[in-house]
Amino acid sequence: MSESNSKSSSSSTDTENNDSGWHGRQVAKRAFAAEINDATHVFKQSDEERAPNFALLPSGEVANRYFLVGTITEVNDVGNEDEYLQARVVDPTGTMFVYAGQYQPQAAALLSSLEPPAYVAVTAKPSAFESDGETYVSLRPETTTRVDNETRDQWVSETIECTEARLDAFPDSDSEFAAMSREQYGDSLDLDNYREAVNDAREDLGMDMDHRSDRSNSETTTENQNDDVSVDEDGVTKEATVEEAEIAAAVANARFEE
Template sequence: MSGAPTREVARRVFATEFNDAQYTFKESDEERAPVYALLPTGERANRVFVVGTLTETEDVGSDSEYWQGRVVDPSGTFFMYAGQYQPEAASFLREAEPPVYVAVAGKPRTFETDDGEINVSLRPESVTAVDADTRDRWVVETATRTLERIQAVESDEATQNEYVSMAREHYADEEGTLTLDQYRRAALGALEELDEEEAEAEAQPSA
């Protein structure tokens, strides 16, 4: 067996859940051990894969270029940041002309503001322009994955899942209830929005 590290699976997640994934952890004391974001639906994510509309880019750096990109999916907005250590992603954001559909693979990062709020952002490994069909397929797959995770949390087997237990510990309300309805609504709403877009497209007279 090779001793080379393997890349973590990139989780499909909607913005509404990604932005709530404020708890991060390591599973090893090693310095280079991967950092995971804990998704409220009971899964760990070292990497994520998102597709949406790049609506805005801005160089927010002071001493050097540090690009911010806003990517919108049916549920909300992802914020990604790329600087000198992500040259390809930074170059894409510098030259992009929003709005454009993009696919982004990257790592979740958390930052605590001065007032104690935890902001979750994406450090992109790659950013590529994609077409509407790619966006649509991502929405369907991400909705499916989200609903599967919710179903797993609500099943009897969930009590045996350490990440579900962690989600209950860190994201449950004061009564100990882990509420996932908002993520179910986001997934179902994304699928409904997709159906409406397809129906409108079919209703348009052909040229």
């Protein structure tokens, strides 16, 4: 009891003296690889030097940070002199690229020590880089830990809900970011892709039986499209496979800008 008292008085002082600080941390958004990799528009909301970067999710929200859980399938050192690790993190909808160097010692240590395949949880900041006219998303980990398949399934199920909530809200949304998404992604914006991603995730969890009846009534088209997506043995969709060397080179340059 006296413990909590001393903490309460000190924390109350904190809040009074440092009011700006305690809303400071940005939330970690949940999104699948399919959407994270499409969130290529990264911007700052203010001109201040330390203003946070936000990636614009096509579904109309912004993310300064992601929390994700997936399968590490491969870790490569893509650095020139210093070690710079590129990890492929796969979720039911695609592959994300996580890069860790000397400024991410915790993540780098874990990535270099584990034997793929392995489930990992990653808290990471997004950035985007261009290579040959294409924009790619890379993730810079803050913390990376090895987790079990229950944690992974829980994340998938949580991310299904978060993604669906965003997609459901989008059509009637008059939010600044929904408008920004329509403007930024324009013709390439196809939210059905993320509905499909959600369905893939559902199937991954073995939840398809529960939802098949709903879908056959209302989303037959989506399901048909779903069948067309080709998936290789790792569960990686083909579209997500990109020229790795290219990315590695671009990222190795891009990281110095941060």
